Amino acid sequence: xxxxxxxxxxxxxxxxxxxxxxxxxxxxxxxxxxxxxxxxxxxxxxxxxxxxxxxxxxxxxxxxxxxxxxxxxxxxxxxxxxxxxxxxxxxxxxxxxxxxxxxxxxxxxxxxxxxxxxxxxxxxxxxxxxxxxxxxxxxxxxxxxxxxxxxxxxxxxxxxxxxxxxxxxxxxxxxxxxxxxxxxxxxxxxxxxxxxxxxxxxxxxxxxxxxxxxxxxxxxxxxxxxxxxxxxxxxxxxxxxxxxxxxxxxxxxxxxxxxxxxxxxxxxxxxxxxxxxxxxxxxxxxxxxxxxxxxxxxxxxxxxxxxxxxxxxxxxxxxxxxxxxxxxxxxxxxxxxxxxxxxxxxxxxxxxxxxxxxx
Amino acid sequence: xxxxxxxxxxxxxxxxxxxxxxxxxxxxxxxxxxxxxxxxxxxxxxxxxxxxxxxxxxxxxxxxxxxxxxxxxxxxxxxxxxxxxxxxxxxxxxxxxxxxxxxxxxxxxxxxxxxxxxxxxxxxxxxxxxxxxxxxxxxxxxxxxxxxxxxxxxxxxxxxxxxxxxxxxxxxxxxxxxxxxxxxxxxxxxxxxxxxxxxxxxxxxxxxxxxxxxxxxxxxxxxxxxxxxxxxxxxxxxxxxxxxxxxxxxxxxxxxxxxxxxxxxxxxxxxxxxxxxxxxxxxxxxxxxxxxxxxxxxxxxxxxxxxxxxxxxxxxxx
Numbered sequence: 001x002x003x004x005x006x007x008x009x010x011x012x013x014x015x016x017x018x019x020x021x022x023x024x025x026x027x028x029x030x031x032x033x034x035x036x037x038x039x040x041x042x043x044x045x046x047x048x049x050x051x052x053x054x055x056x057x058x059x060x061x062x063x064x065x066x067x068x069x070x071x072x073x074x075x076x077x078x079x080x081x082x083x084x085x086x087x088x089x090x091x092x093x094x095x096x097x098x099x100x101x102x103x104x105x106x107x108x109x110x111x112x113x114x115x116x117x118x119x120x121x122x123x124x125x126x127x128x129x130x131x132x133x134x135x136x137x138x139x140x141x142x143x144x145x146x147x148x149x150x151x152x153x154x155x156x157x158x159x160x161x162x163x164x165x166x167x168x169x170x171x172x173x174x175x176x177x178x179x180x181x182x183x184x185x186x187x188x189x190x191x192x193x194x195x196x197x198x199x200x201x202x203x204x205x206x207x208x209x210x211x212x213x214x215x216x217x218x219x220x221x222x223x224x225x226x227x228x229x230x231x232x233x234x235x236x237x238x239x240x241x242x243x244x245x246x247x248x249x250x251x252x253x254x255x256x257x258x259x260x261x262x263x264x265x266x267x268x269x270x271x272x273x274x275x276x277x278x279x280x281x282x283x284x285x286x287x288x289x290x291x292x293x294x295x296x297x298x299x300x301x302x303x304x305x306x307x308x309x310x311x312x313x314x315x316x317x318x319x320x321x322x323x324x325x326x327x328x329x330x331x332x333x334x335x336x337x338x339x340x341x342x343x344x345x346x347x348x349x350x351x352x353x354x355x356x357x358x359x
Numbered sequence: 360x361x362x363x364x365x366x367x368x369x370x371x372x373x374x375x376x377x378x379x380x381x382x383x384x385x386x387x388x389x390x391x392x393x394x395x396x397x398x399x400x401x402x403x404x405x406x407x408x409x410x411x412x413x414x415x416x417x418x419x420x421x422x423x424x425x426x427x428x429x430x431x432x433x434x435x436x437x438x439x440x441x442x443x444x445x446x447x448x449x450x451x452x453x454x455x456x457x458x459x460x461x462x463x464x465x466x467x468x469x470x471x472x473x474x475x476x477x478x479x480x481x482x483x484x485x486x487x488x489x490x491x492x493x494x495x496x497x498x499x500x501x502x503x504x505x506x507x508x509x510x511x512x513x514x515x516x517x518x519x520x521x522x523x524x525x526x527x528x529x530x531x532x533x534x535x536x537x538x539x540x541x542x543x544x545x546x547x548x549x550x551x552x553x554x555x556x557x558x559x560x561x562x563x564x565x566x567x568x569x570x571x572x573x574x575x576x577x578x579x580x581x582x583x584x585x586x587x588x589x590x591x592x593x594x595x596x597x598x599x600x601x602x603x604x605x606x607x608x609x610x611x612x613x614x615x616x617x618x619x620x621x622x623x624x625x626x627x628x629x630x631x632x633x634x635x636x637x638x639x640x641x642x643x644x645x646x647x648x649x650x651x652x653x654x655x656x657x658x659x660x661x662x663x664x665x666x667x668x669x670x671x672x673x674x675x676x677x
Contacts, residue, residue, distance in 0.1 A: 031468050080451055134644075138651030143398065143451065144589045145647065151582050151640040159633035284459065291452060321466020321577070328402070328460030332438070335456050339448035 009338075013292060016337030020330035027329060028322070038322065042313030053312075055185060055198040059270060061308035063088065063262035063279070065207040067286030068304050069214050070128075070258030072295040076218060077251040078231035083131070083146025084259040085283025086153035087124035091260025092267045093157050094123035096173055096274040099180035099267070101165060109179035116180060117206075117264050124260015125253040127153060132252030136245035142252065150283070161276055172275035182269035203265030208301065210258060215297040227251050259283060280311065281324060288331045363493065369610055369617055371497035375571050377602075377609030378501075378508035379404070379563040379580075383587035384594070384601045385515050386432075386559030391591060392519065393552035394532040394664040397439055398454025400560045401584025402461020407431040407564030409465035409472065412575040416477040424477070425504070425565040432561015435461060436554035444549045447668035458584070465577075472575040479573035480504060502570035504562070515598040528552060532662030535669035545669050560584070581612075586643055593646045596661065604646070611639040 025035035046057050067084040074081035081087075095116040103112065131145035165173040182201040189196035218224035226247055230237040238244055262282065271278050289307055293299035307327075314323035383400055390397045407428035415424025439457055442448040480502035488499040519525035527548060530538035535545045567583070568575055586608055594600025615635035 027464070028467075031464075033467070082455065134648055134651065138648055140647045140651040141592065144585065144592070145644055147582070147585045148589070148640040148644050152637045152644075155633055155637045155640075158636075159630060163630045163633065287455060288459070321463050321470065323463075324459060325463025325467045328456060328458075328463045331456035332442075332453075332460055335448050335453050336442055336446065339442065339446040342446075 008341075009294060012337050012341040013294070013334055015341075016334030017292075017330060019337060020326075020333030023333060024326045024329040027325065033317075033322070038314075038317045041317050042310060044313070045316040046309030046311075046313030051194075052197060055200040056312050057305065057309045058200050058204055059308075060312045061305045062201075062203045062207045062269070063266050063282040064285055064289055064304035064308050064311075065301060066210055066262035066265065067259045067283050068289030068293065068300045069207075069210055069297060070124075070255040070262075071286045071290035072293065072297065072300055073214060073218070073227075073258070074128075074251055074255035075290055076231050076295045077227040077247065078234065079132075079135070079248060079252055079255075080143045081128060081131070081146050081252055081255045082143055082287055083127070083150045083283070084255075084262075084286045085279065085281060086146070086150030087127040087256040087259035088263040088266070088279055088283045089150070089153040089157050090127045091120035091124040091263030092274055092278065093153075093160060093263070094119040094260070095264035095267050096160075096165070096176075099176045100173055105177070107179065109181075112177075112179050113182065113268065116268055117261060120260045120264025121257040122260070124263065125257035127260070128256020129249055129253035132249035135252070136248040146252075157274065158276065161274055165274065167273075173273045176268065176272045180268055181272055182265065184269070199270070201265070201269030203269040206261065206265060210261070211297045211301050214258075218297070223247070223250070259286070280315070284324075285311065285327055288327050291331065292334060365617055367493055367497045369613060370494065371501070372613035372617070373606050373610035374498060374509075375501055375505055375609070376612050377605035378505040379567040379571060380583055380587050380590060380605035380608060381508040381512065381602060382563030382566060383560040383584060384590040384605060385511060385598065386556035386563070387588050387591045388515075388556075388594075388596055388598070388601060389528070389559065390436075390553045390556035391665055392528050392532045392596060392662055393549050394535060394662055394667065394669070395440070395443055395549055395553050396450040396454060396666050397436070397457075397553060397556060398451060398588065399435060399439055399457030399461060399584075400557075400587055401580060401582065402458035402464075403432050403435045403557055403560040404461070404564040404567065404580040404584040404587075405465035405578070406435065406461035406468075407561035408568035408579050409469040409564075409575055411565035411568045412472050412475075412477045413468065415479070415569060416472065416475060419478055421478040421480050421569050424569055425480075425562070428565025428569070429558050429561045432564065433554050433558040435561070436557025437550075439557065440550040440553040443668065444546050444553065447670070450666050462578075465579075469575050469577060473577065475575070477569075477574065480570040502566075504566040504570045507562075508566070512598050512602050519598070529662075532664055535664055536673060539669075539671065545671075549669075560587070563587075582640070586639070589643050589647055592661070593643075593650050595650075608639055608643065611642055614638065 025039065028035040028038055045053060047053060067088060070084055071081055098116045098119045099112065127149055131142040131149065134140040134145050135142045161173060162171055167174040182203050184201045185195045185198040218228065226237065226242045229240065229242065230244060230247055234244065266278055267274055285307060289300055289304045293303040310326065311323050314326065383404060387397055387400055410431040411424040411428035414427030415421045435457055439453060442453045443450045482500045483503050485499040489495045519528065527538060527541070527543045530541060530543060531545060531549055531552065539545050568579060590601050590604040593604050615632055615638065618635065
């Protein structure tokens with residue numbers, strides 16, 4: 001199956017995407033939402049509405065890209081990290097701690113921002129490494145532990161949002177000092193008035209750099225090679241004497257770290273405080289991103305921008321669950337299209353080829 | 360409130376809250392024993408819970424709502440079986456896709472139902488038994504779907520261990536090639552198990568929204584679909600293990616509320632509440648770890664062919 005051209009696979013994904021959008025329209029109509037209007041509104045608010053729309057979409061693409069890269073890394077290594085949402089929450093929590101609670105007031109931005117990024121990455125990495133340890137040592141399914149830890153992380157954040165760091169009893173932490181804000185396009189509005197109001201922040205560049213770094217890691221380093229081998233066959237990796245357990249922990253930690261970095265970028269670049277519901281499920285959508293991108297870092301960049309447009313557009317449409325539903329329909333259709341295509345090529349070949357490893 | 364009242368209330372709540380978990384986990388167990396992993400149960404629970412409330416409201420009958428919930432569960436199962444059994448798609452990613460689908464569908468479809476009143480199942484006191492001290496009110500004044508969950512447990516146990524049918528299901532999960540040699544139509548039988556299992560999860564969703572915590576709110580199941588999948592592992596793919604786990608998690612998911620209402624000063628502090636609400640999930644992880652540490656023996660391992668598609672002509676054991 002590896003021999004199949006990348007183009008044939010991409011074509012099937014696009015077919016699945018188109019079918020998913022069509023099916024989504026039917027479901028929306030059935031549920032009483034006018035689909036044509038909803039899609040037009042999504043397109044306008046997500047992409048074609050002007051520079052602000054594009055800036056908004058790229059802002060939303062940032063966490064999707066970082067979490068999607070994290071998922072792609074883990075999936076490539078044969079590990080199902082489906083808890084990027086929790087890792088993102090914990091990363092946001094740690095970055096908030098650095099920004100508002102743990103350092104003396106007046107710490108300059110040149111020191112504060114790197115420390116926040118480091119804390120966010122470390123917290124996410126811890127939340128990924130724990131399931132990694134449980135999987136490597138005891139064979140506990142990382143699918144379940146990463147998910148359970150997501151719920152723990154959400155409640156952990158609630159504790160700090162509602163109680164420990166609450167701003168005068170409101171359901172949010174105090175606003176970060178300006179030194180803890182990632183620079184935004186609108187900061188340059190004094191020299192370039194056309195940039196006024198554009199919210200795109202430097203986190204987008206961090207995400208692009210992370211994509212490049214991941215590509216280098218997977219394609220150009222020994223560790224990347226070992227992870228890819230383990231992803232194809234644990235048995236081969238073990239037979240070749242690769243440190244399987246260490247690699248499981250490491251890949252889940254890196255995967256979680258990227259999601260944690262996404263959390264830092266969200267609080268530092270967008271909301272400037274920790275509050276409830278700051279993520280509309282970026283960590284879950286990242287699974288879709290990684291899968292649609294076929295775990296390739298460059299494709300993750302592209303897919304996360306497309307999906308961010310859908311998300312940011314769908315936010316303008318009521319009721320609120322539309323984005324999640326469309327994600328589900330699209331992912332299901334892409335999976336179906338993918339395997340339908342494979343089944344038909346098996347039929348032509350006369351015999352299925354067994355043991356195509358996932359993903 | 361006395362300690363005894365607290366215990367009675369907690370036991371009653373544990374049984375009631377355990378019931379949807381029992382249905383859902385038994386459904387997952389059935390699919391997994393037949394060799395198919397269904398990770399979409401959180402979506403099935405939510406979609407069927409929402410459909411249950413919608414159906415009950417539209418028809419004025421809680422029973423009709425429950426039937427609709429089961430139907431929705433079965434439809435999800437059919438979709439999962441078509442993709443995984445017949446198209447041999449990856450079971451993990453397909454299940455996750457269906458989870459998204461169900462979560463999103465319930466959120467969109469349920470938006471008009473939030474805060475609406477719908478018919479639900481009230482407690483049904485069993486004459487005589489309800490008079491028993493302490494446990495009477497806790498165990499024997501439950502809505503009837505809760506009794507159904509208790510009844511299903513021995514049936515599932517006997518069905519799987521003592522009948523020809525149970526033998527076939529086990530063969531599907533352990534060695535589909537052997538099952539085929541026995542004359543079991545592997546793909547059809549796996550489809551039946553996945554559909555029935557998902558319909559059971561639909562029953563769980565309906566029980567949740569029509570009997571245990573009546574009414575619809577977005578995200579009603581709060582991760583119980585995932586917990587149910589964990590329970591199957593913790594329970595060693597056996598009905599009684601699952602029942603014990605469901606009872607413990609039912610109690611834990613209620614413990615926070617009860618302790619806060621108990622008047623003990625420590626638990627009046629709202630901060631404690633946030634920590635307590637992490638408990639069911641932390642406990643689930645701890646139990647999985649313990650099961651992993653202790654369960655190296657052969658008796659509680661997963662079905663050998665779990666996650667692997669099968670096609671006529673395949674001779675490999677799994």
